[in-house]
Amino acid sequence: MQIEQQLSEIQNVVDDVLKMALSKGATQAEASMSKVQGIAVSSRMQEVENVEFTNDGGLGISVYVGKRKGSASTADLSKAALTLAVEKAVDIARYTSEDPCTGLADAELIATEFPDLDLYHPQELDTEKAIKTTIETEAAAMNYDPRITNSDGASYNANLGMRVYGNTHGINAGYPSSRYSLSCMVIGSQDNDMQRDYAYTVDRQAPLLKSAAFVGQEAAKATVDRLGARKINTANVPVLFHKDLASSLFGHYVGAISGGSLYRRSSFLLDSLDKQVFPEWMNIEEKPLIKSGLASSSFDNEGVSCSDMTIVDGGRLATYLYTTYSARKLNTVSNGHAGGIHNWIVGDTGHSDADLLKEMGTGLFVTELMGQGVNIVTGDYSRGAAGFWVENGIIQYPVHEITIAGDLRDMFKNIVAIGKDKDVRGSVQTGSVLVNQMKIAGN
Amino acid sequence: MSKSVERHLLSDSGLDITKLESALATIHRHDTDYADLYFQSSQHESWVLEDGIIKEGSYNIERGVGVRAISGEKTGFAYSDEISEDALMKACKAARGIAPSGGTQQVSALDEKPLTARYSENNPILAMQDAEKISLLRSVDAYIRQQEPSVNQVVVSISGVYEEILVAGSDGTLATDIRPLVRLNCSVLLENGDRRERGSSGAGGRYAYAFFQSDENGKPLYENLADEALHMARVNMQAVAAPAGAMPVVLGNGWPGVLLHEAVGHGLEGDFNRKGASTFSGRIGERVAAKGVTVVDDGTLSDRRGSLSVDDEGTATQHNVLIEDGILKGYMQDKHNAKLMGVAPTGNGRRESYAHLPMPRMTNTYMLEGQHDPQEIIASIERGIYAPNFAGGQVDITSGKFVFSSAEAYLIENGKITAPVKGATLIGNGPEVMQKISMIGNDVALDKGIGVCGKDGQSVPVGVGQPTLKIDELTVGGTA
Numbered sequence: 001m002q003i004e005q006q007l008s009e010i011q012n013v014v015d016d017v018l019k020m021a022l023s024k025g026a027t028q029a030e031a032s033m034s035k036v037q038g039i040a041v042s043s044r045m046q047e048v049e050n051v052e053f054t055n056d057g058g059l060g061i062s063v064y065v066g067k068r069k070g071s072a073s074t075a076d077l078s079k080a081a082l083t084l085a086v087e088k089a090v091d092i093a094r095y096t097s098e099d100p101c102t103g104l105a106d107a108e109l110i111a112t113e114f115p116d117l118d119l120y121h122p123q124e125l126d127t128e129k130a131i132k133t134t135i136e137t138e139a140a141a142m143n144y145d146p147r148i149t150n151s152d153g154a155s156y157n158a159n160l161g162m163r164v165y166g167n168t169h170g171i172n173a174g175y176p177s178s179r180y181s182l183s184c185m186v187i188g189s190q191d192n193d194m195q196r197d198y199a200y201t202v203d204r205q206a207p208l209l210k211s212a213a214f215v216g217q218e219a220a221k222a223t224v225d226r227l228g229a230r231k232i233n234t235a236n237v238p239v240l241f242h243k244d245l246a247s248s249l250f251g252h253y254v255g256a257i258s259g260g261s262l263y264r265r266s267s268f269l270l271d272s273l274d275k276q277v278f279p280e281w282m283n284i285e286e287k288p289l290i291k292s293g294l295a296s297s298s299f300d301n302e303g304v305s306c307s308d309m310t311i312v313d314g315g316r317l318a319t320y321l322y323t324t325y326s327a328r329k330l331n332t333v334s335n336g337h338a339g340g341i342h343n344w345i346v347g348d349t350g351h352s353d354a355d356l357l358k359e360m361g362t363g364l365f366v367t368e369l370m371g372q373g374v375n376i377v378t379g380d381y382s383r384g385a386a387g388f389w390v391e392n393g394i395i396q397y398p399v400h401e402i403t404i405a406g407d408l409r410d411m412f413k414n415i416v417a418i419g420k421d422k423d424v425r426g427s428v429q430t431g432s433v434l435v436n437q438m439k440i441a442g443n
Numbered sequence: 444m445s446k447s448v449e450r451h452l453l454s455d456s457g458l459d460i461t462k463l464e465s466a467l468a469t470i471h472r473h474d475t476d477y478a479d480l481y482f483q484s485s486q487h488e489s490w491v492l493e494d495g496i497i498k499e500g501s502y503n504i505e506r507g508v509g510v511r512a513i514s515g516e517k518t519g520f521a522y523s524d525e526i527s528e529d530a531l532m533k534a535c536k537a538a539r540g541i542a543p544s545g546g547t548q549q550v551s552a553l554d555e556k557p558l559t560a561r562y563s564e565n566n567p568i569l570a571m572q573d574a575e576k577i578s579l580l581r582s583v584d585a586y587i588r589q590q591e592p593s594v595n596q597v598v599v600s601i602s603g604v605y606e607e608i609l610v611a612g613s614d615g616t617l618a619t620d621i622r623p624l625v626r627l628n629c630s631v632l633l634e635n636g637d638r639r640e641r642g643s644s645g646a647g648g649r650y651a652y653a654f655f656q657s658d659e660n661g662k663p664l665y666e667n668l669a670d671e672a673l674h675m676a677r678v679n680m681q682a683v684a685a686p687a688g689a690m691p692v693v694l695g696n697g698w699p700g701v702l703l704h705e706a707v708g709h710g711l712e713g714d715f716n717r718k719g720a721s722t723f724s725g726r727i728g729e730r731v732a733a734k735g736v737t738v739v740d741d742g743t744l745s746d747r748r749g750s751l752s753v754d755d756e757g758t759a760t761q762h763n764v765l766i767e768d769g770i771l772k773g774y775m776q777d778k779h780n781a782k783l784m785g786v787a788p789t790g791n792g793r794r795e796s797y798a799h800l801p802m803p804r805m806t807n808t809y810m811l812e813g814q815h816d817p818q819e820i821i822a823s824i825e826r827g828i829y830a831p832n833f834a835g836g837q838v839d840i841t842s843g844k845f846v847f848s849s850a851e852a853y854l855i856e857n858g859k860i861t862a863p864v865k866g867a868t869l870i871g872n873g874p875e876v877m878q879k880i881s882m883i884g885n886d887v888a889l890d891k892g893i894g895v896c897g898k899d900g901q902s903v904p905v906g907v908g909q910p911t912l913k914i915d916e917l918t919v920g921g922t923a
Binding site for chain 1 (some may be wrong): 493496497501505518524537538541573576598639640687688689719722839841842844868869919921922
């Protein structure tokens with residue numbers, strides 16, 4: 001079936017569901033539906049391990065009866081299940097309370113233009129070719145160094161899907177998208193030490209994935225570099241967050257400036273609009289319409305139009321992130337963040353990674369973070385870490401079994417440099433981040 | 444076999460046992476060793492109270508069938524959100540593609556073995572009227588506001604799941620299960636000047652919502668949960684910076700058993716050990732923990748969140764001893780890894796849903812109790828940390844490094860619990876930390892039923908438990 005035809009079929013289902021909701025007593029309704037087909041193939045020790053054919057779909061509906069809301073969802077897309085979902089949602093709205101802030105997004109904010117963001121690059125789901133790729137990836141890793149002694153496997157995923165959103169203001173829009181990824185994790189041994197690490201590549205266009213050899217070698221190099229890791233003493237030192245995990249710092253920032261955290265007074269960045277939270281040289285731009293971007297979309301999960309936005313301007317908190325509900329709770333309007341953020345580009349200081357190590361001098365280069373020890377209410381940050389001890393800008397030896405801790409407010413203010421080489425594989429694109437001081441706990 | 448499950452999952456869709464046998468035979472026409480079909484239907488609801496009003500309610504439906512074909516170490520897998528003969532055969536043909544045609548394996552006649560039910564078959568979503576669920580939420584809110592009029596935010600939620608499964612395997616396995624699951628969570632936020640702290644608590648298990656109204660020490664359980672959340676927030680309002688560095692740590696009983704889940708549990712799952720990827724690989728019979736340490740995984744406990752009458756491969760759950768008096772005794776297995784390792788499955792084959800492959804997973808993992816009075820354990824420490832409550836954890840099973848983060852903790856100074864300290868991540872090496880357990884309390888408890896375990900992107904409900912424990916040295920990730 002042609003993709004346009006599939007898309008219009010899904011739009012018809014969404015339309016039917018919305019009509020059904022109105023006929024059953026809803027005064028407003030919104031529905032989203034997705035369908036994703038794909039393959040997930042893995043190899044281990046250069047033999048095929050799993051071949052999975054994935055086929056996921058679902059419909060979620062929210063209905064509003066006056067100012068009461070009810071929601072339902074179903075992964076079963078039969079007519080009977082869709083009808084039951086609508087009935088349940090309407091039924092639930094009899095029991096929820098009147099809430100003046102509830103309801104669809106404001107009609108004037110709903111997207112009316114749907115530019116082609118070039119998110120769909122279909123390719124035949126060829127399991128044989130995928131198997132060949134994963135085996136090549138693992139081979140590249142296993143042959144990289146004799147200390148690579150075992151493998152946790154390589155996997156290739158390809159997904160072709162579509163997403164449709166509609167509501168009773170009249171929007172019923174959707175788009176197809178594709179996503180391909182290749183990853184590898186191997187195990188290295190030396191004396192009594194056993195370590196693992198991984199590498200991955202992801203893109204909307206399969207031909208733009210990094211090569212099997214590249215991914216395998218990256219995984220192997222990361223693994224052997226960790227062998228012989230030791231603990232270090234408890235100390236206050238500068239910390240350089242590798243670009244692959246530096247985006248997590250901005251993930252905590254997202255949590256702290258989200259409307260939901262603000263109206264619940266559960267953020268360490270309350271009442272901070274226009275305040276200096278990062279150094280003056282720092283900017284963050286949000287660009288939802290990047291062609292082929294992994295987090296691109298012209299409208300959010302409530303149909304609100306997304307556009308370019310300055311998130312951090314000269315280090316100042318330029319905007320909070322609102323959904324329709326959180327905006328109304330805070331007497332403002334949505335800025336298109338239902339469902340999360342869209343392609344943040346974090347400004348840099350022009351340093352290469354080698355320059356950043358030099359800039360740090362002596363300190364910790366973090367390449368892995370563990371656990372969830374981040375408190376968005378208070379800003380307290382304490383996570384497990386592994387990486388490398390650096391002296392005079394030169395990596396000395398791998399370290400592990402330590403924690404790094406601080407207060408996110410201080411950590412953000414104390415960012416002294418950000419690398420120009422960015423990790424572009426997620427919704428936040430940033431280089432490595434140097435924080436001038438944190439507490440390391442070790443021996 | 445539950446007739447209602449057979450009707451809902453098979454006959455209503457035009458399927459029967461003979462058709463399942465012929466579907467399995469279709470797979471075995473390719474060179475496969477084992478195949479299974481997993482039918483599932485589940486309903487899930489949740490209700491949320493916030494700002495003193497019933498803000499959200501939702502209802503979720505999931506239904507489908509997953510087909511797995513195994514050939515040696517290879518697995519083919521396909522699934523469908525439609526249960527019908529056509530969809531089933533299509534999935535069987537996709538899954539068997541893992542092996543070339545020309546199979547010789549015969550399908551054994553499907554035969555159901557008697558099972559011991561570990562929980563009720565009642566549907567918690569129907570067992571209580573919606574109006575009564577709402578009034579339960581309001582009671583928790585009212586109680587919290589009465590106990591702490593200055594409370595800034597109160598969020599209370601309940602959720603209920605009713606799930607039916609049927610599994611049929613080419614070795615003749617046939618099993619059905621009905622799995623209820625409920626949960627209540629509450630979270631409060633206290634504010635004083637610039638300082639804000641949250642406290643939370645929760646409970647649940649395989650029963651009906653009425654459990655939350657049942658008596659616990661002379662009060663409804665929900666009031667105790669509310670007290671617990673308020674207590675955590677009040678304690679954290681007073682908390683000072685946690686210390687940084689290696690020091691003795693006392694873990695409270697119950698939920699701090701997340702230590703075992705991370706430090707040893709994952710490392711003892713059969714798949715990692717078959718692959719030689721775990722720090723515990725090849726160490727059966729060796730000392731991996733201090734003397735006196737006995738750790739079990741037990742899916743048979745009545746009504747517990749991590750319990751199952753039968754696992755997702757049709758194997759009855761068991762009381763599995765993992766570590767006995769410090770010596771490693773066995774791993775947790777699903778059928779696939781058990782076969783490849785030449786041992787018996789242990790009832791630990793679990794999957795998130797029909798759309799996910801089963802793998803070895805924990806059920807309820809806990810440590811048996813020892814001799815020591817908890818007070819005596821605290822009194823033995825000159826300077827250290829007492830941590831009675833935790834948030835989640837994580838482990839690297841290859842290096843053995845694990846973390847877990849405290850949600851409520853105190854300094855121990857000269858044998859006494861003193862100032863509360865802020866949440867901090869604790870980090871250690873599983874086998875090393877287990878050997879540094881020097882005192883085991885006489886107060887074993889299981890957690891209240893809130894655990895969710897994630898592995899390879901699949902979430903399943905689990906339980907943990909332990910007595911109060913003293914660990915001679917663990918790295919505490921504070922800032923002071």
